[in-house]
Amino acid sequence: MTTDVTVHPAERHLTGPLLDARLVVERGTFRLDLPLTINPGEVVALLGPNGAGKSTALRALAGLLSLSAGHLTLAGRELDNPSRRTWTPTEQRRIGVVFQDYLLFPHLSALDNIAFGPRRRGVNRQQARRQAADWLERMGLAEHARRKPRQLSGGQAQRIALARALAVDPALLLLDEPLAALDARTRLDTRAQLQQHLAAHRGATLLVTHDPLDALVLADRLVIIEHGQVVQEGDAATITAQPRTDYVARLVGLNLYRGRASGHTVLLTDTFRLTTAEQHDGDVFVAFPPSAVALHPNHPDGSPRNSWPATITGIQPNGDNLRVQLAGPIDLAADITPLAAAQLHLVPGQRVWAAVKATETRAYPAAPQ
Amino acid sequence: MTTRRFRTAVAAVIALTVLGLAGCGGDGKSADRQPGSASSEVTGSVTVFAAASLTESFTQLGKDFEAANPGTKVTFSFAGSSALATQVNQGAPADVFASAAPANMNSVVDAGNGDATPTTFVRNQLVIAVPEGNPDRVGGLADLTKPDVKVALCAEQVPCGSAARKALDTAGVKLTPVTLEQDVRAALSKVKLGEVDAALVYRTDTRTATADVDGVEFPESAAAVNDYPIVVLKHATNKPAAQAFVKYVLSDAGRAVLTAAGFQVP
Amino acid sequence: MSRLDTTVARPDRSAPRPRPRSRQTTRIPLALLLPASLGLLFLVLPLAGLLARTPWTSLPQRLTEPGVLTALRLSLQTATLATLLCLVLGVPLAWLLARVEFPGRRIVRALVTVPLVLPPVVGGVALLLVFGRRGLLGSWLDSAFGITLPFSTTGVVLAEAFVAMPFLIIAVEGALRGADSRYEEAAATLGANRWTTFTHVTLPLVAPGVAAGAVLCWARALGEFGATITFAGNFPGRTQTMPIAVYLALETDLEAAIVLSLILLTVSVAILASLRDRWISAP
Numbered sequence: 033m034t035t036d037v038t039v040h041p042a043e044r045h046l047t048g049p050l051l052d053a054r055l056v057v058e059r060g061t062f063r064l065d066l067p068l069t070i071n072p073g074e075v076v077a078l079l080g081p082n083g084a085g086k087s088t089a090l091r092a093l094a095g096l097l098s099l100s101a102g103h104l105t106l107a108g109r110e111l112d113n114p115s116r117r118t119w120t121p122t123e124q125r126r127i128g129v130v131f132q133d134y135l136l137f138p139h140l141s142a143l144d145n146i147a148f149g150p151r152r153r154g155v156n157r158q159q160a161r162r163q164a165a166d167w168l169e170r171m172g173l174a175e176h177a178r179r180k181p182r183q184l185s186g187g188q189a190q191r192i193a194l195a196r197a198l199a200v201d202p203a204l205l206l207l208d209e210p211l212a213a214l215d216a217r218t219r220l221d222t223r224a225q226l227q228q229h230l231a232a233h234r235g236a237t238l239l240v241t242h243d244p245l246d247a248l249v250l251a252d253r254l255v256i257i258e259h260g261q262v263v264q265e266g267d268a269a270t271i272t273a274q275p276r277t278d279y280v281a282r283l284v285g286l287n288l289y290r291g292r293a294s295g296h297t298v299l300l301t302d303t304f305r306l307t308t309a310e311q312h313d314g315d316v317f318v319a320f321p322p323s324a325v326a327l328h329p330n331h332p333d334g335s336p337r338n339s340w341p342a343t344i345t346g347i348q349p350n351g352d353n354l355r356v357q358l359a360g361p362i363d364l365a366a367d368i369t370p371l372a373a374a375q376l377h378l379v380p381g382q383r384v385w386a387a388v389k390a391t392e393t394r395a396y397p398a399a400p401q
Numbered sequence: 402m403t404t405r406r407f408r409t410a411v412a413a414v415i416a417l418t419v420l421g422l423a424g425c426g427g428d429g430k431s432a433d434r435q436p437g438s439a440s441s442e443v444t445g446s447v448t449v450f451a452a453a454s455l456t457e458s459f460t461q462l463g464k465d466f467e468a469a470n471p472g473t474k475v476t477f478s479f480a481g482s483s484a485l486a487t488q489v490n491q492g493a494p495a496d497v498f499a500s501a502a503p504a505n506m507n508s509v510v511d512a513g514n515g516d517a518t519p520t521t522f523v524r525n526q527l528v529i530a531v532p533e534g535n536p537d538r539v540g541g542l543a544d545l546t547k548p549d550v551k552v553a554l555c556a557e558q559v560p561c562g563s564a565a566r567k568a569l570d571t572a573g574v575k576l577t578p579v580t581l582e583q584d585v586r587a588a589l590s591k592v593k594l595g596e597v598d599a600a601l602v603y604r605t606d607t608r609t610a611t612a613d614v615d616g617v618e619f620p621e622s623a624a625a626v627n628d629y630p631i632v633v634l635k636h637a638t639n640k641p642a643a644q645a646f647v648k649y650v651l652s653d654a655g656r657a658v659l660t661a662a663g664f665q666v667p
Numbered sequence: 668m669s670r671l672d673t674t675v676a677r678p679d680r681s682a683p684r685p686r687p688r689s690r691q692t693t694r695i696p697l698a699l700l701l702p703a704s705l706g707l708l709f710l711v712l713p714l715a716g717l718l719a720r721t722p723w724t725s726l727p728q729r730l731t732e733p734g735v736l737t738a739l740r741l742s743l744q745t746a747t748l749a750t751l752l753c754l755v756l757g758v759p760l761a762w763l764l765a766r767v768e769f770p771g772r773r774i775v776r777a778l779v780t781v782p783l784v785l786p787p788v789v790g791g792v793a794l795l796l797v798f799g800r801r802g803l804l805g806s807w808l809d810s811a812f813g814i815t816l817p818f819s820t821t822g823v824v825l826a827e828a829f830v831a832m833p834f835l836i837i838a839v840e841g842a843l844r845g846a847d848s849r850y851e852e853a854a855a856t857l858g859a860n861r862w863t864t865f866t867h868v869t870l871p872l873v874a875p876g877v878a879a880g881a882v883l884c885w886a887r888a889l890g891e892f893g894a895t896i897t898f899a900g901n902f903p904g905r906t907q908t909m910p911i912a913v914y915l916a917l918e919t920d921l922e923a924a925i926v927l928s929l930i931l932l933t934v935s936v937a938i939l940a941s942l943r944d945r946w947i948s949a950p
């Protein structure tokens with residue numbers, strides 16, 4: 033690491049989070065209310081479906097829109113607080129943003145794009161270009177210094193955008209779907225590189241994404257929002273193990289149901305019950321992966337105690353397997369091998385029997401502990 | 402394509418365009434005219450191309466003529482004499498041409514578009530137009546050379562400009578105007594707007610604008626009298642009515658209207 | 668059948684073979700080609716008319732007449748100065764109209780186009796009423812600084828700028844609306860204030876639009892007649908631009924007018940063509 037990551041006086045004495053915010057933005061009927069703290073060096077992923085308020089949160093942090101209420105403190109400096117009429121324009125915030133489509137200035141070379149930020153923050157031309165050259169070196173793009181953005185590949189442009197954002201040594205790095213514009217192959221490489229650079233970044237990082245894999249690989253902590261509210265927050269392991277909403281369950285690839293437990297039995301609808309391995313009493317979530325679901329042409333004999341008739345509503349490829357969507361007493365997804373699908377002659381509309389072993393299910397209290 | 406054929410084609414396009422445009426402003430009745438009608442009673446419409454300085458007096462004359470000859474309709478096109486002459490020579494459908502200068506009339510007659518020899522029907526003399534009340538006490542051409550007096554003349558390419566040049570030469574006055582206007586009305590409006598202190602214009606122009614400017618007569622104007630010729634055009638579609646209109650302009654009734662407007666009768 | 672290239676339009680039952688690419692581009696619908704050709708003809712024929720009447724033999728002699736070069740030089744100077752004035756005032760105004768929400772913006776936008784619909788002569792009178800010796804501002808300029816704008820070269824520049832500015836503003840505003848304003852947000856996140864963003868990001872992004880607008884503006888200023896002769900009058904060497912010289916020549920000498928028009932036309936087309944190669948259509 034070179035010397036241009038400096039620790040600012042405000043940070044040196046800082047105890048606790050680098051970013052401390054409660055972002056409240058009201059727009060018509062939509063209301064975002066997001067408490068958010070990020071520690072130095074921490075990467076937080078903000079996940080949520082479209083329209084959940086991810087972009088609004090990012091824009092509020094960047095100062096591209098102002099808070100309706102709440103507060104925003106970065107590196108010990110209050111940037112936005114409507115109740116105290118505090119407001120800091122975007123250009124005076126110590127932030128760096130990587131936009132979804134990068135927004136590299138088309139009229140500037142890769143080098144000048146990176147040097148743009150340092151120049152605006154008072155670094156002289158020579159120094160700024162030297163810093164930019166360092167960044168290009170670090171990104172493995174030294175030979176592309178003079179290229180214009182339109183002459184760069186997607187992955188290269190992404191790295192230039194990252195370098196441009198990091199070159200201003202931001203206290204808060206904001207990444208807006210940084211890998212969404214890339215094809216699958218490039219995404220894999222770029223994600224790995226991004227991980228290295230984020231690890232080296234000593235400021236706070238917020239990664240806005242709807243791709244769970246990006247979040248799981250890159251982030252230390254996940255914050256999931258729906259309809260402007262936080263629905264779940266925690267590390268990747270906790271969230272993947274115990275999703276609390278349908279969205280999160282789909283995100284981590286689990287079937288999730290809410291029901292009422294009584295011992296090993298959970299009543300999911302008025303008449304439909306599942307047998308679980310754990311014992312609980314009261315409101316619980318029950319989760320199991322699609323791979324735990326077996327499909328049979330007829331009523332299965334033998335061990336599985338949870339089996340019920342269901343109708344196939346859709347079949348899509350999912351990695352090496354096929355994901356089968358089923359309707360019945362409960363909606364669920366099942367993953368089966370193409371071989372099994374061929375043997376069963378599965379087609380949409382077909383009636384089959386679904387079975388789940390109790391040991392494959394996981395039940396946990398619905399009220400957060 | 403040969404040059405000649407090309408020229409013919411181009412000329413045809415120009416002629417069609419001019420005819421088409423002129424036709425737009427024309428009178429729909431013109432198609433009903435009876436050329437060569439032997440009747441002494443004149444009817445139908447007459448299209449008169451007249452110099453802009455004739456706007457007020459000819460409009461009045463047209464009304465009078467229509468009243469004296471029921472069944473006639475006079476349509477005017479007022480513009481600069483040179484523009485009118487160009488239009489006539491390009492085949493514009495006019496019956497009568499009244500020019501503010503012999504030169505423009507000559508170009509029409511030389512092109513063979515006159516039906517007879519033009520007649521001078523009025524004369525116009527230059528005066529010095531000054532703001533109402535004559536604040537700079539301009540008494541003659543010599544006063545226009547004072548350093549703080551701004552003067553507008555007409556450009557020498559237009560009749561009022563060449564008349565002004567003649568008058569100034571006669572008086573032996575060397576004068577540097579601030580502008581050489583494209584026509585007499587433009588020169589006059591500069592006086593009205595107060596942008597200049599004096600302008601050499603026709604006496605008739607100061608009469609139509611009596612509310613705003615005064616006209617100062619000066620003796621040298623006699624050297625630069627402007628003759629206004631009028632003629633019936635060769636391609637007139639309603640020659641009897643055209644001839645009757647010209648006759649009316651030259652009649653006592655017509656002259657009365659013109660002298661009232663400030664023109665001199667030859 | 669609405670296509671010209673019937674061999675392409677005809678269904679081919681035999682084995683499909685790749686057609687040359689150029690074939691595809693020549694398939695221009697007749698419904699477009701016909702009015703396009705007529706439009707071109709309509710624009711070019713009057714020029715042909717001028718060329719047909721040009722007195723080629725006396726051309727060199729007329730070209731060297733001193734008044735002609737004086738008027739040409741004055742035209743080029745004033746049109747260029749007017750364009751610069753329009754750039755200085757018009758680009759910020761276009762930015763305001765494109766980027767800032769303010770009450771009455773629609774009215775302001777409509778007002779900007781007024782010089783387009785106003786007959787230029789009326790525009791000249793309006794300028795006199797403001798900047799003239801008795802005008803709203805002109806009388807103050809005269810008494811306070813002794814500056815009189817009518818009948819001066821500055822007056823020519825003002826009149827041309829007044830008439831030509833809408834062309835620039837409309838072109839630049841269109842370019843600004845077409846440009847992605849998120850680049851400006853990106854600049855802000857990198858620490859650029861609004862002015863630096865404007866000069867370092869916005870302007871370079873809309874440079875082609877500004878150039879196109881400036882060219883239109885310059886061309887309009889070069890051909891300006893009505894407002895100029897009304898506001899600045901006509902005096903050789905000081906306010907007599909080429910269009911005014913053409914108009915006055917027309918009073919007495921059609922051929923002289925044609926020659927002057929051709930000179931103006933040739934010089935402006937030459938300048939625009941060379942500019943286009945250098946600045947406007949960079950690949």
